[in-house]
Amino acid sequence: MCNPCRPKLGATLTHEMGHALIRLQDWTFTLERKVEEGICEAISYEWLKYTVTNYDPSYTQKEAEIAKRVRIQEMSTIETGKYAAEFREARRAIKKYGLKRTLKHVARWRDIPE
Numbered sequence: 001m002c003n004p005c006r007p008k009l010g011a012t013l014t015h016e017m018g019h020a021l022i023r024l025q026d027w028t029f030t031l032e033r034k035v036e037e038g039i040c041e042a043i044s045y046e047w048l049k050y051t052v053t054n055y056d057p058s059y060t061q062k063e064a065e066i067a068k069r070v071r072i073q074e075m076s077t078i079e080t081g082k083y084a085a086e087f088r089e090a091r092r093a094i095k096k097y098g099l100k101r102t103l104k105h106v107a108r109w110r111d112i113p114e
Helices: 003-023 033-052 061-080 084-097 099-109
Strands: none
Touching: 003 033, 003 061, 033 061, 033 084, 033 099, 061 084, 084 099
């Protein structure tokens, strides 16, 4: 895979790992899709945000520029996508309470905390 394509792959993998993390909670209920997608999008977004400032040292200047554009495009897609409102709610909750406490709240109330 070309180096500049890694951000898109990484964003997809972290999103799917979010689904796996939720499944590993052993909840006895199925989480509403929009809540789960919001959490997974927030996890993916945070990964992208982290990687924007941490380029792979093996990148050429051109590859680094392409990778940065891909990352910014992916972040924009999350911000304006189908679950944008849920993403914003989940991101705010995770920033305020942390992922663990947010998931505990979701387990109890089946919704993203205020």
